[in-house]
């Protein structure tokens with residue numbers, strides 16, 4: 483055989499919780515079989531027939547992704563039940579005055595519980611938005627009981643008897659498992675149990691956003707968007723006969739981004755918009771003016787030549803919609819002093835980047851998820867495709883400078 487390289491897609495098959503049998507990418511001698519340890523990533527090569535060069539293995543986070551999809555889907559079911567029957571007493575105010583509901587707590591308890599159950603052999607670390615402080619007070623006891631009922635109802639509706647009924651203490655413990663600080667070492671799950679709580683309370687868009695960090699990098703993400711139509715919501719959408727809502731987006735590093743119906747369906751690969759003419763592009767931004775400067779994004783859009791009005795929706799559903807090309811741009815410019823949290827962007831950013839998009843801060847720097855709970859971003863977060871990014875960055879810079887000089 484000559485010296486040409488035979489490139490084959492690696493295929494991994496789990497043969498035990500710690501080992502995989504893998505067909506590797508080989509040079510010269512076709513396919514060889516090797517055994518790889520799945521403890522730690524990238525895989526360590528233990529034994530292989532020589533000469534074999536392993537370039538990559540496919541789906542190294544396969545079981546984590548399956549667990550994440552299951553957890554987010556169940557949490558979405560709980561949120562849907564709560565949204566249908568939302569009582570005024572289900573909505574509370576946190577110390578920073580932002581809202582939290584029984585569904586935020588229930589979703590966090592459920593995701594934390596499912597991940598631990600599904601991945602028993604892995605050390606469990608979760609960075610999540612909510613904590614149980616208010617539920618442990620006397621005034622929180624009724625709310626805690628209601629959350630526990632929703633969690634148990636949802637587990638029961640799973641149709642499996644494999645979960646025992648959770649007590650209120652179990653629920654508190656599951657919520658507080660989310661106290662990890664994250665960082666650049668090891669693996670950490672990152673959860674926003676309801677992103678877009680204000681949208682959820684209004685009956686609009688929200689998302690359950692779950693991601694996995696490995697050595698500070700996002701390696702997988704799942705976005706459950708219970709109210710997002712399966713058909714496009716972009717400005718230029720074709721008329722669709724489907725009114726079905728509920729989307730599950732997911733992505734693993736290097737494996738592309740996918741969408742399926744939340745109720746279960748075949749998955750389809752998604753790609754960001756290929757538009758290179760800003761005049762044809764539409765852009766997403768927060769529904770809430772308190773979360774993003776609408777006047778700044780409108781000035782950026784004008785400089786760029788965008789003609790369509792902004793599409794304003796809550797939550798990381800914006801990242802999901804963008805990943806399938808519903809719009810071409812997402813602009814987020816918080817008011818001065820606000821610090822972005824990793825759970826508001828981790829899952830969304832990997833879904834969009836695996837769909838071919840780029841997520842950066844306003845200065846063009848990639849987002850750094852390795853610094854703990856907060857993202858240190860310059861001015862704001864912008865998302866678009868590769869072709870539009872250079873002109874978007876120029877428009878952002880110009881608009882920011884103009885705003886600064888007018889103050």
Ligand SMILES: Nc1ncnc2c1ncn2[C@@H]1O[C@H](COP(=O)(O)O)[C@@H](OP(=O)(O)O)[C@H]1O
Nearest residue numbers: 676677678679680768772773796797816817820
């Ligand atoms: N003043 C502010 N500026 C920017 N973002 C804010 C904010 N106050 C809250 N947020 C964040 O904005 C998120 C919602 O984003 P969006 O506007 O895209 O729907 C909230 O997530 P939660 O709803 O999970 O708390 C919250 O983390």
Ligand SMILES: [Mg+2]
Nearest residue numbers: 580581611679
């Ligand atoms: Mg919140």
Ligand SMILES: [Mg+2]
Nearest residue numbers: 674677678826
């Ligand atoms: Mg959020």
Ligand SMILES: [Mg+2]
Nearest residue numbers: 611674676677
């Ligand atoms: Mg939230």
